[in-house]
Each structure stands twice: as structure tokens, then as C-alpha cells.
Amino acid sequence: MADLLALCAFNAAYAQAIDNDALEQWPSFFTEDCLYRITNAENEREGLPSGVVYADSRAMLEDRIAALREANIYERQRYRHLLGIPVVESADAQGTVARTPFLVARIMHTGETTVFASGEYRDRFRQVGGKLLLAERVAVCDSTVTDTLLALPL
Amino acid sequence: MADLLALCAFNAAYAQAIDNDALEQWPSFFTEDCLYRITNAENEREGLPSGVVYADSRAMLEDRIAALREANIYERQRYRHLLGIPVVESADAQGTVARTPFLVARIMHTGETTVFASGEYRDRFRQVGGKLLLAERVAVCDSTVTDTLLALPL
Amino acid sequence: MADLLALCAFNAAYAQAIDNDALEQWPSFFTEDCLYRITNAENEREGLPSGVVYADSRAMLEDRIAALREANIYERQRYRHLLGIPVVESADAQGTVARTPFLVARIMHTGETTVFASGEYRDRFRQVGGKLLLAERVAVCDSTVTDTLLALPL
Numbered sequence: 273m274a275d276l277l278a279l280c281a282f283n284a285a286y287a288q289a290i291d292n293d294a295l296e297q298w299p300s301f302f303t304e305d306c307l308y309r310i311t312n313a314e315n316e317r318e319g320l321p322s323g324v325v326y327a328d329s330r331a332m333l334e335d336r337i338a339a340l341r342e343a344n345i346y347e348r349q350r351y352r353h354l355l356g357i358p359v360v361e362s363a364d365a366q367g368t369v370a371r372t373p374f375l376v377a378r379i380m381h382t383g384e385t386t387v388f389a390s391g392e393y394r395d396r397f398r399q400v401g402g403k404l405l406l407a408e409r410v411a412v413c414d415s416t417v418t419d420t421l422l423a424l425p426l
Numbered sequence: 427m428a429d430l431l432a433l434c435a436f437n438a439a440y441a442q443a444i445d446n447d448a449l450e451q452w453p454s455f456f457t458e459d460c461l462y463r464i465t466n467a468e469n470e471r472e473g474l475p476s477g478v479v480y481a482d483s484r485a486m487l488e489d490r491i492a493a494l495r496e497a498n499i500y501e502r503q504r505y506r507h508l509l510g511i512p513v514v515e516s517a518d519a520q521g522t523v524a525r526t527p528f529l530v531a532r533i534m535h536t537g538e539t540t541v542f543a544s545g546e547y548r549d550r551f552r553q554v555g556g557k558l559l560l561a562e563r564v565a566v567c568d569s570t571v572t573d574t575l576l577a578l579p580l
Numbered sequence: 581m582a583d584l585l586a587l588c589a590f591n592a593a594y595a596q597a598i599d600n601d602a603l604e605q606w607p608s609f610f611t612e613d614c615l616y617r618i619t620n621a622e623n624e625r626e627g628l629p630s631g632v633v634y635a636d637s638r639a640m641l642e643d644r645i646a647a648l649r650e651a652n653i654y655e656r657q658r659y660r661h662l663l664g665i666p667v668v669e670s671a672d673a674q675g676t677v678a679r680t681p682f683l684v685a686r687i688m689h690t691g692e693t694t695v696f697a698s699g700e701y702r703d704r705f706r707q708v709g710g711k712l713l714l715a716e717r718v719a720v721c722d723s724t725v726t727d728t729l730l731a732l733p734l
Contacts, residue, residue: 276431277584284665288679291700291722313504350621350722352698354508354529354662354683357438371442375508375531375662377683377698383725385695387539390506390531392445414445414504417537430585467658508662508683511592525596529662529685541693544660544685546599568599568658571691 275368279358279397282404283372287353290425295340298425299333303400306330307408310426312416313391325425340424350379351388351424358395367398367407374411376426389426390414429522433512433551436558437526441507444579449494452579453487457554460484461562464580466570467545479579494578504533505542505578512549521552521561528565530580543580544568583676587666587705590712591680595661598733603648606733607641611708614638615716618734620724621699633733648732658687659696659732666703675706675715682719684734697734698722 282301289297302308310325327333356373363369371392378388396408411426436455443451456462464479481487510527517523525546532542545567552561565580590609597605610616618633635641664681671677679700686696704716719734 276435280665281584281667284667284681287664287681288667288700291681352681352683352722354664354681356441356508357434359435359438359442373438373441373445373506373508375506375529375683377695377722379698379722383723385698385723387531387541387695390533390539392442414506414531414533415537415539430589510595510662511588513589513592513596527592527595527599527660527662529660529683541685541695544687544693546596568660568685568687569691569693 275363276358276360278404279360279368279370279372282397283355283358283393287355291350291352293350295337295424298337299330301406302330302333302409303398303405303407304330306333306406307410308333308406309409310411310413312413314416316410316412336425343423348381349423352377352379353426367396370395370397374426391426429517430512430514432558433514433522433524433526436551437509437512437547441509445504445506447504449491449579452491453484455560456484456487456563457552457559457561458484460487460560461564462487462560463563464565464567466567468570470564470566490579497577502535503577506531506533507580509547521550524549524551528580545580583671584666584668586712587668587676587678587680590705591663591666591701595663599658599660601658603645603732606645607638609714610638610641610717611706611713611715612638614641614714615718616641616714617717618719618721620721622724624718624720644733651731656689657731660685660687661734675704678703678705682734699734 286301289295306329308327327336354375358370358372361369361371371394373392374390375387376389377385379385391411391413394410394412395406397404398407440455443449460483462481481490508529512524512526515523515525525548527546528544529541530543531539533539545565548564548566549560550562551558594609614637616635635644662683666678666680669677669679679702681700682698683695684697685693687693699719699721702718702720703714705712706715
């Protein structure tokens with residue numbers, strides 16, 4: 273159960289980095305050879321590649337943030353992540369496999385706030401040098417149409 | 427406090443079963459002679475029966491799921507529950523009484539996501555054979571008009 | 581980590597008092613010489629005063645609730661707070677500094693539910709007589725236009 277709280281604290285810090293425009297911190301939540309994908313429930317169930325966002329190293333995540341900065345996307349919108357408590361599926365020497373529900377609100381410059389995305393993270397956590405990191409995070413969106421709007425990380 | 431985390435983990439698994447279309451698992455979160463109701467804050471305050479959803483046994487919950495499957499309701503919409511941390515009101519040999527806020531997003535097949543329901547669970551948990559189960563869950567919705575749209579469990 | 585759970589429990593009780601119309605309890609979550617402000621991310625980043633809600637004592641919070649009761653605002657709307665897990669920035673003899681994301685749904689009398697506000701609490705907690713209290717809570721809204729609608733406490 274202490275582990276569950278550690279996962280909660282990790283996810284809270286992860287969400288805060290994104291929502292408070294500290295995007296450069298975002299890759300540091302992953303292992304160097306991580307897997308990060310965004311897909312939707314329908315594609316994931318049928319084993320289809322999502323084609324939306326795919327990265328298989330921390331370096332690719334860093335590139336993505338650099339591209340977002342160049343596009344200056346943050347000026348026009350903010351995100352607010354609300355995360356649930358993880359459901360731990362397994363935990364052993366290889367790491368911890370867990371699922372965590374998310375709801376992301378998007379706040380446009382006009383002030384309008386909408387539910388931008390919902391879904392669940394399907395994660396594999398690993399301890400590296402005593403630090404909890406994401407070896408894998410697949411953000412499975414509930415909606416199939418979130419994709420076209422994706423900008424900031426989920 | 428360890429108990430609080432156990433309640434959190436229970437609720438997370440409960441929500442995941444519903445949101446990931448494992449509805450057949452849903453009755454297993456309840457005791458055999460459970461009480462499950464959905465009502466709204468106004469009716470509950472005035473002591474009125476809600477008339478929306480009422481079940482006083484796990485068998486009735488199973489019937490409800492079978493009916494939902496027959497209606498094939500899941501094809502047309504998905505739910506995403508975001509739950510807060512429970513507020514524990516009492517905990518003794520009879521069980522644990524707690525309230526937990528919920529927000530449920532509904533994702534239509536068109537992709538549109540809206541806040542479908544908000545409210546709080548008013549729960550009585552019991553340990554049965556070392557396992558935490560719901561002896562009672564009353565889902566008190568904030569809105570009086572949620573009712574007509576109810577399909578999947580809250 | 582045990583402390584983190586205590587913060588979660590505190591915030592859950594705080595939100596419940598507001599959402600369940602026990603507004604008179606709200607000031608009791610603060611120290612007597614507390615600071616409570618509502619502002620938005622843009623003003624806060626530029627160091628501007630928000631001008632929306634400002635109170636520097638528990639007595640002022642009590643006055644605010646009395647005014648809300650007089651305006652009878654609760655008849656026309658309900659709030660539902662969904663709070664995330666706090667990110668603890670520091671914890672020492674002076675207290676605990678933490679940030680907690682919030683999402684607040686507003687339920688109008690017509691039943692319509694919208695995302696009313698999102699943001700984060702920037703808090704300083706203190707132990708007073710063995711009890712956790714807020715010495716400071718700044719509710720930083722993501723949107724600059726939430727302000728004009730503010731009624732119940734965040």
C-alpha cells in the first residue's frame with residue numbers, strides 16, 4: 273500500500289509539470305529507453321497502431337517538447353489533469369504495472385473550459401537508482417476523435 | 427490511515443471495472459445482501475425515494491448488468507469515473523461509513539465528451555472473509571435531471 | 581508519505597464541506613490569521629493582485645459565508661470539487677507547502693453541469709494543537725474569466 277501512495281505522488285508531479293508549463297521536466301519522468309504512446313480505446317482493443325504520438329526513448333520526448341515550444345502552443349491553451357488512484361495489476365522485480373484514469377480539461381485563451389480528453393494510462397514503472405520512473409506509458413483515450421486536437425502531452 | 431488507502435484502492439478498481447466494460451465484475455464489489463441506489467441530492471434531503479435505480483441484493487445487480495448487455499448500451503457510450511478521496515465518517519466492527527465524491531464523463535460514439543454526472547457515494551463498507559465489500563452504496567447525484575439518462579452503473 | 585495521506589484527507593473534508601452546503605464549516609479549516617485568495621495563473625505569474633477574493637483572517641472568511649447565505653446563492657447552484665493528490669514542495673517545523681490541482685463542476689438548478697473552474701491550490705499547512713490547518717490557500721484558476729462568476733468558495 274505504501275507503493276500505491278508512491279505511484280500517486282509520482283503521477284501528481286507528472287501532471288503538475290505539464291499543467292504548470294514546466295514541459296522540459298516531462299521527459300525526466302521516463303527511463304532513457306522508455307515507450308510513450310497516445311492511442312484510443314478502439315484502436316488499442318483491435319491492436320491497431322494509433323499513429324498519433326509515439327516515442328521509444330527519452331530523447332524523442334525531448335524532441336517533442338522542443339517542437340511544442342517552437343510552435344508556441346502553450347500561449348493558446350492550458351491543460352489541467354485530474355488523475356485517479358492507480359489500479360496496480362502486478363508488482364515484482366521487473367517493475368509495477370498499473371492503470372490510472374485521467375481527465376484533462378483544456379482552458380482556451382478565451383477562458384472557455386472543456387473536457388478535452390479522458391481515458392487511462394497503462395503504465396509500467398521501474399525503479400532506477402532508487403527513483404521511480406516510467407518505462408512505459410500508453411495513454412489510451414476514451415474518444416476516437418481526441419487525436420486531431422492533441423498538442424500538449426497527456 | 428492505511429484504511430483510507432484501502433478504500434481508495436477499492437474505489438479505483440470499482441470504477442475501472444465499469445469504465446473498461448468489465449460490467450460483469452461490478453456486482454462482485456458488493457456483499458450478497460447489499461443495498462444499491464441512485465438518487466439525487468434534492469430527493470435524498472427530503473427523504474423521497476428516487477425511483478431511478480434500486481437493488482437490494484447482488485443478484486439484482488447481476489440482473490441489471492444482463493439487461494444492460496441485452497440493450498447493448500455500451501456500443502453507444504463510454505463512461506469515465508473520476509473519484510475523490512473518501513471522507514471517513516465512522517469505522518468500527520460494523521464496518522466503515524464513508525463518502526466519496528465522483529465526477530463521471532460520458533463519451534459518445536461521436537467523440538463528444540461531457541460531464542454526465544457528479545455527486546457523492548454514501549457508502550458502508552464491510553470486511554467479508556478478509557475482503558472489503560460494499561454493504562451499501564447510495565450514489566447521490568448533484569443534478570435532478572441526470573436520472574433520465576442513466577444507463578451504466580454509477 | 582503518511583503526511584501525504586493526511587493532506588489528502590484534509591482536502592477531501594474541505595471539499596465536502598463546500599459541496600454539501602456546510603459552508604459554515606469552511607472557515608474552520610483555516611488558522612485564525614490565515615491568508616485566503618482566489619486569483620488566476622496569468623495575474624499570479626505577473627505578480628498582480630487578483631482583486632477577486634481576498635481574506636487575511638478566519639473572521640473575514642466567516643463574514644464571506646454570512647454574505648453568501650444572505651445572497652442565498654446556494655439555492656441556484658451547487659459545486660462539486662474533484663481534487664488531485666498534493667505535490668509536497670517542502671515540509672518542516674514551519675509547516676508543509678504543497679500544491680493540489682482542482683476541478684470544480686457547477687450544477688445549475690436546470691440540471692446543466694459544466695466545468696466551472698480548474699486550477700491549483702498553493703497551500704501552506706500548519707499543525708495547530710495537533711490539528712492540520714491552512715495557514716494559506718491561494719486558489720490559482722487556470723482561466724482568467726472564471727472571476728466574474730465566483731460565488732461559493734474554491
